[in-house]
Amino acid sequence: MTAMSRRITTEGRISAKEVAHVARLARLRLTDEELERFAEQLGAVLEHARDVEQLDTAGVPPTAHPLPLVNVLRDDAVVPCLDRDEVLAQAPEVEDDRFRVPRILGEAP
Amino acid sequence: MTSAIETAARVRAGEGRAADVLEEHLARIAAHESEVHAFNLVLVEQARAAAAAVDEAVAAGRDPGRLAGVPVALKDNLCTRGIPTTCSSRILDGWKPPYDATVVRRLVDAGAVIVGKTNLDEFAMGSSTENSAFGPTRNPHDLGRVPGGSSGGSAAAVAAGFAALGLGSDTGGSIRQPASLCGVVGAKPTYGLVSRYGLVAFASSLDQIGPFGLDVADAALLLDVIAGPDSLDSTCMPDPPVQASSRLGAGVDGLRVGVVEELASAEGLTPPVGICLREAAEALAAAGAKVDEVSVPATVYGLSAYYLIAPAEASSNLARYDGVRYGKRIVPSPDADLTEMYLATRSEGFGAEVKRRIMLGTYALSAGYYDAYYGQAQRVRTLILRDFEAAYRDFDVLLAPTAPGSAFPLGEKTADPLLMYLNDVCTVPSNLAGHPAVSVPFGTDHAGLPLGVQVLAPALGEAVMFQVAAALEAAAPAPPVPAMRRMGGPA
Numbered sequence: 001m002t003a004m005s006r007r008i009t010t011e012g013r014i015s016a017k018e019v020a021h022v023a024r025l026a027r028l029r030l031t032d033e034e035l036e037r038f039a040e041q042l043g044a045v046l047e048h049a050r051d052v053e054q055l056d057t058a059g060v061p062p063t064a065h066p067l068p069l070v071n072v073l074r075d076d077a078v079v080p081c082l083d084r085d086e087v088l089a090q091a092p093e094v095e096d097d098r099f100r101v102p103r104i105l106g107e108a109p
Numbered sequence: 110m111t112s113a114i115e116t117a118a119r120v121r122a123g124e125g126r127a128a129d130v131l132e133e134h135l136a137r138i139a140a141h142e143s144e145v146h147a148f149n150l151v152l153v154e155q156a157r158a159a160a161a162a163v164d165e166a167v168a169a170g171r172d173p174g175r176l177a178g179v180p181v182a183l184k185d186n187l188c189t190r191g192i193p194t195t196c197s198s199r200i201l202d203g204w205k206p207p208y209d210a211t212v213v214r215r216l217v218d219a220g221a222v223i224v225g226k227t228n229l230d231e232f233a234m235g236s237s238t239e240n241s242a243f244g245p246t247r248n249p250h251d252l253g254r255v256p257g258g259s260s261g262g263s264a265a266a267v268a269a270g271f272a273a274l275g276l277g278s279d280t281g282g283s284i285r286q287p288a289s290l291c292g293v294v295g296a297k298p299t300y301g302l303v304s305r306y307g308l309v310a311f312a313s314s315l316d317q318i319g320p321f322g323l324d325v326a327d328a329a330l331l332l333d334v335i336a337g338p339d340s341l342d343s344t345c346m347p348d349p350p351v352q353a354s355s356r357l358g359a360g361v362d363g364l365r366v367g368v369v370e371e372l373a374s375a376e377g378l379t380p381p382v383g384i385c386l387r388e389a390a391e392a393l394a395a396a397g398a399k400v401d402e403v404s405v406p407a408t409v410y411g412l413s414a415y416y417l418i419a420p421a422e423a424s425s426n427l428a429r430y431d432g433v434r435y436g437k438r439i440v441p442s443p444d445a446d447l448t449e450m451y452l453a454t455r456s457e458g459f460g461a462e463v464k465r466r467i468m469l470g471t472y473a474l475s476a477g478y479y480d481a482y483y484g485q486a487q488r489v490r491t492l493i494l495r496d497f498e499a500a501y502r503d504f505d506v507l508l509a510p511t512a513p514g515s516a517f518p519l520g521e522k523t524a525d526p527l528l529m530y531l532n533d534v535c536t537v538p539s540n541l542a543g544h545p546a547v548s549v550p551f552g553t554d555h556a557g558l559p560l561g562v563q564v565l566a567p568a569l570g571e572a573v574m575f576q577v578a579a580a581l582e583a584a585a586p587a588p589p590v591p592a593m594r595r596m597g598g599p600a
Contacts, residue, residue: 022472023468026424026455026467026468026471027431027451027452027455028464028467028468029456030456041526041527042465042468042469045416045469045530046472048412049413049482050413051410052485057488057492061488063487063491064314065313065314065344066490066541067300067344067543069343069344069346069347072347083207087207087434090204090435090436091433092432092437101450102445102446102447102449103447105446
């Protein structure tokens with residue numbers, strides 16, 4: 001975690017540099033024009049969210065989802081599953097009944 | 110147009126043929142779909158086969174089910190086996206799901222006839238159906254205006270008479286807001302009432318599938334058909350479902366109705382919306398309800414909390430679109446590695462709004478910001494739940510506007526994401542709380558465009574919610590009918 005990623009500017013806005021960092025995390029390649037535009041637009045949304053950011057919520061537990069259900073279980077019965085060939089038929093590239101992908105390890109930079 | 114309930118009754122009794130009902134709807138589609146663009150795909154042959162099967166069942170003395178011969182439009186983020194399911198995104202180009210969504214199975218089992226897959230904002234992210242990779246849907250009441258969104262295609266299809274019923278999904282208002290803008294009924298059920306197996310995920314703690322209909326009874330019937338436990342969805346409640354239709358026509362005498370002050374005065378509301386809300390409240394009071402104002406203070410933080418939580422969940426859910434198992438893969442050069450394939454696939458496959466939300470969500474979840482944004486939004490969610498709980502100690506249902514205004518012109522809000530997000534200010538609190546809410550047409554703006562009013566209820570309060578919605582509908586001025594819906598068939 002870099003010092004940059006911790007910084008919230010006084011305006012609550014984010015810089016094009018921070019946007020570029022987030023784009024890398026999200027596996028998105030953005031153009032310079034997109035970086036600038038997203039910095040401005042995300043800044044406006046985060047500015048709107050300042051009311052939430054500044055609210056005193058000491059002692060309030062978080063709600064992750066609204067349903068009071070835990071550990072929903074079903075019988076451990078054998079039932080048909082999706083057909084392998086039908087699933088693999090949707091893949092961009094297949095080899096030996098597996099999903100084929102481009103090489104994972106690149107050349108050393 | 111005949112109601113879905115009447116159509117099913119006639120088909121089941123052998124007094125009308127599913128094939129004829131379908132052809133009426135296909136004729137309207139043939140005449141007007143090129144103007145409206147409600148559908149990504151019209152399933153003409155499959156629908157004819159389904160209608161024929163319903164008619165054969167009736168002829169053979171078998172009951173085809175509660176939706177016998179009723180044409181239904183499906184939002185194109187509901188999986189249909191062997192039939193393209195696009196989410197209006199290029200990244201799912203060519204994808205044919207290997208399974209049906211549970212709601213699709215239940216429709217088919219009830220004798221419904223699926224007429225097509227409807228347009229949406231890409232991955233259900235938007236409030237106008239303009240964020241579709243296949244171009245916008247237009248409002249049947251005024252082709253220069255949006256139908257709302259993200260389920261704009263299903264709302265427009267029902268408003269135009271292309272289908273008698275529609276299914277949408279509602280993460281922050283995506284059924285109720287287009288229902289309001291298109292002059293139809295649209296409901297978001299309690300979180301967990303309807304199985305989401307086969308609904309392409311946007312924000313998993315908020316998403317629900319729900320019905321569109323031309324009237325309250327039709328929408329309630331469709332909900333009753335799709336609701337109930339499903340072993341394929343562990344977030345679906347295991348108990349027998351509530352019956353949404355059980356109290357229709359019971360009136361509202363003695364019911365306590367609270368008008369939510371914070372939503373009645375929310376950011377960006379236009380004057381006609383306030384007028385319609387007041388008239389709706391007066392109509393319920395005249396019908397015997399005890400109507401009063403109620404404060405639900407934390408709802409003012411709903412929009413901000415929603416636009417942190419929903420993008421955060423979306424950024425996680427949409428990580429699955431990586432070009433490996435299905436959909437589009439772009440390999441930018443013959444020697445590109447896996448990461449370069451991910452980057453190219455996602456950057457070319459997603460549209461601008463989806464990228465924006467993935468970015469916002471990734472930021473809100475990233476190191477150093479998680480607690481300030483995502484964690485804080487989750488605590489606000491608790492406050493909203495507590496405030497609703499307090500309100501429901503004194504009231505059976507709550508009343509609020511659905512959208513800040515009537516249908517707006519295409520392009521008016523596309524350049525300013527925050528302005529577009531403000532469409533959801535009155536709808537997101539119900540998603541954050543997991544509560545049901547329904548939008549009912551009530552009045553028009555000065556240009557004669559339809560407006561809706563929302564009835565909100567506590568978790569699993571669908572029966573009383575539809576009970577009040579039916580009373581509102583009975584008291585409402587006759588809603589405008591788009592000219593294309595009057596075309597053909599019995600009036």
